[in-house]
Amino acid sequence: MIGIKKRIITFDVGGTNISGGVIEFRKKDYKFLDYFEQKNPKNSKEIEKIFLEKSREYKKIFKTKKVAVSTAKIVDSKRKIVSQAKSIYGRENFSFDFLQKAGFPVEIENDGACFARGEYLFGKGESSSILTLTLGTEIGGGFITQEGEILRGQNKSAMEVSFVKIKKEERWFDWREIASGSGLENVYFLKTKNKKTSEEIFDLQKKGDVESAELIREIEDCLGMGVSNLINIFDPEKIIFGGGLSQRKDFMKKVIGIAKKNVFNKKGKYKFLVSGLGRKANQLGAASLHF
DSSP: OOOSOEEEEEEEEOSSEEEEEEEEEETTEEEEEEEEEEEOOOOHHHHHHHHHHHHHHHHHHHOOOOEEEEESSEEETTTTEEESOHHHHSSSEEEOHHHHHTTOOEEEEEHHHHHHHHHHHHSSOTTSOEEEEEESSSEEEEEEOTTOOBOOOTTSOTTOGGGOEEEETTEEEETHHHHSHHHHHHHHHHHHSOOOOHHHHHHHHHTTOHHHHHHHHHHHHHHHHHHHHHHHHHOOSEEEEESGGGGOHHHHHHHHHHHHHHOSOTTOOOEEEEOSSTTHHHHHHHHGGGO
16 A cells, blocks of 8 residues: 655644644655644644745655645545634635645645544554544544545534533533533633643642542543443444543543443443554544555
């Protein structure tokens, strides 16, 4: 599937940061020749400038023109357009045509799908049907069949699990508003009227703060139950977690325990794993679109 040697320029665009680099592939081996990360300016002109400057720099240094993009929001991979994208790009529809006009062949895909593809090809999901969940600012979802097919849906918006609705205290919330890193911050603020980062809230829990511990237990329940619901729907072999929250071992142990307890198929031999690739899975998945 992968040729003798390929170099791909990659970008990963999220709500907080833009990262990127150049990956060299030799058969099934790969290495990052360069990697950068910076804050997302959320301004379309500034983002275009970042892409063009980095692509031209990498073309000059690494002798490659192929660009691959992993991005949040709804992706039309044929037209190279990201829609419902104002919170990420500063405009509702963002086109990557500017890169193609500058001479760079471009492939783009949703970041949840890219993460899943990266894990399937280079991580812990090889030869399996996998459900992937990135627990960061939001909750990114991806699903790949045993045949290696990405679930995209009729309108290219499958696995937008962040927007599953959850009812809490007589109000409906998106799952991301409760069970992600920003969700924990949101729930903490609603409860205390104080702003804390998720890291600060976990630190308070370690120090014995009762309120923080109670809220984290609520997040664990909400996330674990949601994961079990997705397992009941998709029946994957492996569930692979990424994102900042996935690195909290005690937290994830409890989430996985709740999920296991509530899956329908008690004979199902589901494997729960945490990604070893991190955000680089997104870039690897995007780069593989050029194979």
